[in-house]
Each structure stands twice: as C-alpha cells, then as structure tokens.
Amino acid sequence: MAGRICRDARTARHPPGRGCGRGALFLDLADPRPGAATLSAGWLAIVGLGPGAARMLTPEVTEAIGQASDVIGYIPYVARVAPRAGLTLHPSDNRVEIDRAGHALRLAAAGGRVVVVSSGDPGVFAMAAAVFEALEAGPDHWRDLDIRVLPGITAMLAASAAAGAPLGHDFCAINLSDNLKPWDVIERRIALAAAADFAIAFYNPRSRARPDGLDRAFAVLRETCDDARPVLFARAVTTPEQRLRIVPLPQARGEMADMRTMVIIGSSRTRLIDRAAGPLLYTPRSIS
Known part of the structure; x- marks a missing residue:
C-alpha cells in the first residue's frame, strides 16, 4: 500500500485542494459545534458528503468530521475536507477500496477517531459496503469497534x-x-x-x-x-x-x-x- 494511502496531507501526492479541478468545495470543519456530544475514543464513522455543495452536508456528518483525528477516502473526496490541527488526511486512489477500509479499521482499533468519506450516500455504490466486507474478513476484535454509517444525499x-x-x-x-x-x-x-x-x-x-x-x-x-x-x-x-x-x-x-x-x-x-x-x-x- 506504500504510496497509495497517504498518512498525512502534507506528504500526500495529491494534497487537499489539488486533484479536484477548479471549483473544489471545501468543508471548513475546524471546530465541532459548541456543546456537541463527544463520541467515544476509538470509533469509525462512514459518512456521505452529499452530491457536491457544502450546504448539502448533514449536521451529523459535519459533527463527525469536526471530531475526527483521521479522514480517509478517495483523493477528490478527502480534498473537500479542509486540513486543521489534529487532523490527518489519508487520500488514496479509487481502486483500493478494501485496502482503504482495512486502513480505517486498523486506525480505529488503535484508538483513532476515524471518518471514511464517500460522495453522496456511503451506502450507495460507496464505502460502507467495502468497510463491512473488510470487517467480515478481518480479525474478531474489529467487530467490537464503534462503527456507524451516517447517510448523505445521493446523486x-x-x-x-x-x-x-x-x-x-x-x-x-x-x-x-x-x-x-x-x-x-x-x-x-x-x-x-x-x-x-x-x-x-x-x-x-x-x-x-x-x-x-x-x-x-x-x-x-x-x-x-x-x-x-x-x-x-x-x-x-x-x-x-x-x-x-x-x-x-x-x-x-x-x-x-x-x-x-x-x-x-x-x-x-x-x-x-x-x-x-x-x-x-x-x-x-x-x-x-
């Protein structure tokens, strides 16, 4: 997986803001909503970013990304999340879905607050199924993780x-x-x-x-x-x-x-x- 799943936005071959073309839409989520309930340590949220406009993002997806330590996904989708202190971005190619899912599960198992991003809805031709495929084939302790799917507006x-x-x-x-x-x-x-x-x-x-x-x-x-x-x-x-x-x-x-x-x-x-x-x-x- 070397060179395909990037550990940090600063070392990625396609840093956030590049690889999406003109008109890229950024989700500036540096601060969680005041008073929002904090999710427990070591969790994985599989989220949908909606069809394109930032205004189409759901509040619970906004909250999850605001609390995340790691955001993982296909290069153009990760590029829609603005970098901030304490957040590591992991962009990767569109043909490594199972590798990406396993990477997310390992990070969550190590205590990370992990968000896997998809466009639209994560359960429609997107990453939720890939994560569950990796979960089913992976070690038993992954099944004890706090895993949730947060829907989005599909295309x-x-x-x-x-x-x-x-x-x-x-x-x-x-x-x-x-x-x-x-x-x-x-x-x-x-x-x-x-x-x-x-x-x-x-x-x-x-x-x-x-x-x-x-x-x-x-x-x-x-x-x-x-x-x-x-x-x-x-x-x-x-x-x-x-x-x-x-x-x-x-x-x-x-x-x-x-x-x-x-x-x-x-x-x-x-x-x-x-x-x-x-x-x-x-x-x-x-x-x-």
Missing part, C-alpha cells in the same frame, strides 16, 4: 430534485462501472429494468476507461423502450457547474455524460412540463 436524488420528480414512482439504480462486475450482468439488469418499466438511474455512466458503456446501455434500452422515453443528463448537481439536459431516448449519446453526470431514464409514464423557467420532469405516482 440520483439530487439530480431528480433538480429536474423535478422523475423518480416519483417505482425506480431502480444501476452502476454502469464494470470494475467490480462483468458487463453481461449490467446489460441483463438494464434489460430487465426496461422490461419492468422502471425509471432507471445510471451511476458512473462514463469514464476514460469506459467510453462506450453508456452508449451500450442506451442500445439495450432502445430494444424495449419507446422513442418518447425522456433521458435526463444532470451534471455536477448542486455546484456552480450544474448543467441539466433532457432529450428523448433516440437522441441520447454517451458523449453527453462524464463521471460527474447522473443519467436518469424515465418510465413510459414520465412526463415533461414545458415552462418559461425551464422544463420539469416528473413521473406520476398513480397508475390507472
């Missing part, structure tokens, strides 16, 4: 709210990354979701390593879905770079998305309301 909910309510009826979420599962599993799940007429939220739709995955997903959808099916591209939701675009399925292209984009495909009942202030996308709650 699909923020994107849905920004556009209206496209997830207003039954929906599902599918991660298009094939790093941890084969593409044929992804393709089968997309086909089944389309056949069941779910609204579908695509996480991790496109990356440099997977430039064609989203187009392949659209091809699967076109085998079942009608041409009027709306597709929402919601990029960098809640940040100053937020961009929303709604197109019918035949016009949807993979190049319209990147890793900061949430893609939501409406169901057959999803509707678009045109208005001067911008369209609203929603799925009715009733089926008659």
Whole structure:
C-alpha cells in the first residue's frame, strides 16, 4: 500500500485542494459545534458528503468530521475536507477500496477517531459496503469497534430534485462501472429494468476507461423502450457547474455524460412540463 494511502496531507501526492479541478468545495470543519456530544475514543464513522455543495452536508456528518483525528477516502473526496490541527488526511486512489477500509479499521482499533468519506450516500455504490466486507474478513476484535454509517444525499436524488420528480414512482439504480462486475450482468439488469418499466438511474455512466458503456446501455434500452422515453443528463448537481439536459431516448449519446453526470431514464409514464423557467420532469405516482 506504500504510496497509495497517504498518512498525512502534507506528504500526500495529491494534497487537499489539488486533484479536484477548479471549483473544489471545501468543508471548513475546524471546530465541532459548541456543546456537541463527544463520541467515544476509538470509533469509525462512514459518512456521505452529499452530491457536491457544502450546504448539502448533514449536521451529523459535519459533527463527525469536526471530531475526527483521521479522514480517509478517495483523493477528490478527502480534498473537500479542509486540513486543521489534529487532523490527518489519508487520500488514496479509487481502486483500493478494501485496502482503504482495512486502513480505517486498523486506525480505529488503535484508538483513532476515524471518518471514511464517500460522495453522496456511503451506502450507495460507496464505502460502507467495502468497510463491512473488510470487517467480515478481518480479525474478531474489529467487530467490537464503534462503527456507524451516517447517510448523505445521493446523486440520483439530487439530480431528480433538480429536474423535478422523475423518480416519483417505482425506480431502480444501476452502476454502469464494470470494475467490480462483468458487463453481461449490467446489460441483463438494464434489460430487465426496461422490461419492468422502471425509471432507471445510471451511476458512473462514463469514464476514460469506459467510453462506450453508456452508449451500450442506451442500445439495450432502445430494444424495449419507446422513442418518447425522456433521458435526463444532470451534471455536477448542486455546484456552480450544474448543467441539466433532457432529450428523448433516440437522441441520447454517451458523449453527453462524464463521471460527474447522473443519467436518469424515465418510465413510459414520465412526463415533461414545458415552462418559461425551464422544463420539469416528473413521473406520476398513480397508475390507472
């Protein structure tokens, strides 16, 4: 793990504030809230930082980070936490999740007040499952640790709210990354979701390593879905770079998305309301 999980922000290859590009959002949490209850020594909190804007952070996540001795996570997420005295930042690459989880558990077992950060919600395609996987495979004494999961606002909910309510009826979420599962599993799940007429939220739709995955997903959808099916591209939701675009399925292209984009495909009942202030996308709650 040498050179991958950094022990201190001052020695990290990507110190806080770098590696996130312009417009990085910092959470200045130098002081816990006055009067906040202090958590016991030697604990681990797995937290969600929300979709992007600092204002979307929950109070309990703010409190946990304010009390932490160590913050661990993927480089861009750790960079959203401002350094302060008494806090060690441990940024690491996005392909070392289990190593990162074990590192967090070892620090907590040694008495550290450890926060593992994820974007969005830690239980949705994020670090909570990785920590529990490491916990299950690790030494028995790890199971006695004070471990908690603190939820955050996940990207699909923020994107849905920004556009209206496209997830207003039954929906599902599918991660298009094939790093941890084969593409044929992804393709089968997309086909089944389309056949069941779910609204579908695509996480991790496109990356440099997977430039064609989203187009392949659209091809699967076109085998079942009608041409009027709306597709929402919601990029960098809640940040100053937020961009929303709604197109019918035949016009949807993979190049319209990147890793900061949430893609939501409406169901057959999803509707678009045109208005001067911008369209609203929603799925009715009733089926008659």
